[in-house]
Amino acid sequence: MDFTIPPRIEDFRARIARFVEDHVLPLESDRSAYDAHGNIALEPLDRLRAMAQAEGLWCLQLRPETGGQGLGRMGMAVCYEEMNRSIFGPAVFNSAAPDDGNMMVLEQAGTEDQKARWLQPIVQGKVRSAFAMTEPHPGSGSDPSMMLTRAERRGDRYVIHGRKWFITGAEEAAHFILLARTSDDPRTGLTAFLHHRDAPGWRIDRRIDIMGPEEHGGHCEITYDGLEVPVEDVLIGEGQGLRMTQMRLGPARLTHCMRWLGLAKRSVEIAQDYAARREGFGVRLADRESVQVKLGDLSMQIEIGRLLVMKAAWELDRGGFARREVSMAKVHVANVLHKAVDTAIQINGARGYSCDTVLEWIYRYARQARLVDGADEVHQMVLNREMTKAGRDFWRWGVA
Template sequence: MDFTLPPALEDYRTRVRAFVSQEILPIEADRANWDEHENIAEAPLALLRAKAKAAGLWALQMPRELGGQGLPFVGLAACYEEMNRSIFGPVCFNAAAPDDGNMRVLNQVGTDAQKKRWLMPIINGDVRSAFAMTEPHPGGGSDPSMIRTKAERKGDRWVITGHKWFITGADAAQHFILMARTSDDPRKGLTAFLFDRDQPGWRIERRIPIMGPEEHGGHCELIFDGLEVADENVLMGVGDGLKVTQIRLGPARLTHCMRWTGLAKRSLEIAGDYVKERRSFGTTLAEHEGVQWLLGEAAMQIEIARLLTMRAAAELDRGHFARKEVSMAKVQVAETLGKAVDTAIQLCGARGYSRDTVLEWIYRYARQARLVDGASEVHKMVLSRAYLQEGDGFWDWS
């Protein structure tokens, strides 16, 4: 079993790593480049995005004929990990959520006309996008069958009413994918609609304050009170909304994992540099056995997380849904990210708790990992069902 990257993918990985080191980390280090929501400000972001395009590192996940680089999931796993060595990395390469997942599903199931209208502006970096699915109770969250937002047919239009919340990126998005109910059929009752920010019939009720730093556009509550969408802006077909969510969310969960392993490694990198330098009781902290236990455990858990992520990526590249593999990676990486940054803060002491490093940023950000795109408990339910169905086949090597 060979985990060596093919030369072409290794070349991309090393170039992404060098770009992060030489271009992004110096920008990150100067807080004047941060916006009020603790993300990279628009002016330095635009500069870095232009450089990433010039370097041939733009939109690695998209086909070459659409302006991307056409990398397989295995290559993306290696490159996305390197991107998120910086807290600002993925967005500079057009690889950040939710645009990453939205581009992928639009490319996979959109018509040629939909790709031209809705996808290409996101690939080009001209607009941002959002995926509007989650609703307040008693609406849908991890269980999309509970979605209550309705789309009703009126003439040649669909008229949408409902309520969404925690919609990532909505405050900065121009293009939206919206999940709404078009019938009571348990399997064919949902439909995915495309709409533009400038259309009437909806509004952002509020940008919801959160514990951690925010993605561009925050996490918003949306009200739909008569949004009209034409048939040409139905994604796939009427009643295919559940398929759209399945096609989008599986790979999107895994790309989260790819990025989070980069943050976990960055956390340990900061701690490792500090304990090799800081002296206590006559030796460096790195020479203390207790410190070694903490570092060794965190490093091992990160490697387990990386291997599970790469296994799931390889399954996706083989054309499989990889539900089991993605769920295992999602649980492991989410928990590992929290453990890695917590360990790093402990080893760095007051310096880690301060804002002299980005550890406190990563710590606050990391807590969402066990919630977004399915809580860890939901993924463990998926794994339990798979085991009960497969028995010993759960561990099959094929």
């Protein structure tokens, strides 16, 4: 097993690290650089995005013919981790959710016409996008078979009615990927549609207030009340919506983990820096065994997360689905992120709980990690099902 990375990947990682250090991190202490919802404001974001594009650090996850650098999942793991040393990083490099996952699935599954119309504007940074799947009770959440939004074909168009909620980025999105039911078949009953924000027949009912901070465009509740979508804007084909979600959600869950590792490492970095300077009762915090044990444990847990992410990335790069690998990474890294920032706040004391550092931002953000893209318990049930089915072969090494 070779755990080294190619020189080309290391070059991208080092350049991203310098860019984040020089241009992105300084904005975190400038309150004017934040928008009303706790994310980077659009003016500094657009300026940094132009710089990232000029330096060839843009859309690294996509193929060169699409406008990216073709790093593959393993290269992405290295670079995304470095991007998210800053809370603003992924958006600067056009590698933030939900655009990230939407671009990858459109690149993989879209027709040439769909790539030109729906993908390229996102790649070029001209528009943002959203993925409309989750529904309020009793509709679908982690279980897509519960989907209630329906699409009825009428000639060369589909007419769509239903409700969605917690749709990330919807308020600022121009391009939407929408999941709706076209039949009651358990495997081929769902279809993916592409629609523009200017199309009539849908509306945003509210931007849902959350613990925050929020992605650009928030998390919205949407009503579809007669949206019409032409047949040429069906993604993959009628009845292939479940397949499309599998193509999109697995890699998207893993890219979340890649980014979360960057935030976990940043939390440890802030804790280490403060512990090295802060004294109490004549002893530096860094010299206290209790602090050393906490930080030493985090170093191990973060490294376990990195290995789980890299194994899943390797499996995806070689053409596998990496379902169990992604689930393991998702559960472990989400919990590590929460533990890392919680520990960092504890070491920093009142300073960590204040807005003098980004720890409180990361802490609020981290709590959603155990919910988005499948709650911990859902992935754990899936893993148990896989283990029960496979028996001892669940842990079998693949043979070259």
